[in-house]
Amino acid sequence: MNSLENHFLIAMPSLQDAFFKRSLTYICEHNEQGAMGIVINQPAGMTVKELLHLTKIEGPIDQQRGEHLVMAGGPVNQERGFILHTPKPGYSSSLSLNSDIMVTTSRDILEDLATDNCPQNTIVALGYAGWSAGQLESEIQQNSWLIVEADTELLFETPVHLKWDKALHKLGIEPWQLASAGNA
Numbered sequence: 001m002n003s004l005e006n007h008f009l010i011a012m013p014s015l016q017d018a019f020f021k022r023s024l025t026y027i028c029e030h031n032e033q034g035a036m037g038i039v040i041n042q043p044a045g046m047t048v049k050e051l052l053h054l055t056k057i058e059g060p061i062d063q064q065r066g067e068h069l070v071m072a073g074g075p076v077n078q079e080r081g082f083i084l085h086t087p088k089p090g091y092s093s094s095l096s097l098n099s100d101i102m103v104t105t106s107r108d109i110l111e112d113l114a115t116d117n118c119p120q121n122t123i124v125a126l127g128y129a130g131w132s133a134g135q136l137e138s139e140i141q142q143n144s145w146l147i148v149e150a151d152t153e154l155l156f157e158t159p160v161h162l163k164w165d166k167a168l169h170k171l172g173i174e175p176w177q178l179a180s181a182g183n184a
Helices: 048-054 107-112 137-140 152-157 159-171
Strands: 005-012 026-029 034-039 043-047 069-072 074-083 103-106 122-132 145-149
Touching: 005 159, 026 137, 026 159, 034 069, 034 137, 043 048, 048 069, 074 107, 122 137, 137 145, 145 159, 152 159
Parallel strands: 069 122
Antiparallel strands: 005 026, 005 145, 026 034, 034 122, 043 069, 074 103, 074 122
């Protein structure tokens, strides 16, 4: 089995589920037991500042960082936060996904999220996408997803509304070239 860790899943136009329509999902884990990823381009309808207020985290909030959008990371555990971030020492519970990307669910990073203490780049998401053993492979065979290697520019620096299109461009595909139904 080839692992899709550190890859993006690009939703095909035929995928009309509310969580995954025109979604871009970063795959954090993929093995024989299944896969776990975080949708990185579907806003959850709140900002980091609003999330910090809801979680009762007090303190100064950097205006620009506080206005970052929280993502709807997927349909599983939507009440739980996941933070993808660039490496920064001091977060003992962050798991390194590769040399440029870490993930955590720990509250300690929340306290730094809207301050200068925050890692250089972050994506905050509520929930995640999960697949049981063989499920993701089956969806790929059914043409629900395209796959492209992940990169930090697309992950952290590309505006949310452009991520799906930019991921397609990495494959040399324009959105209009994709069929909305059937197999190619």
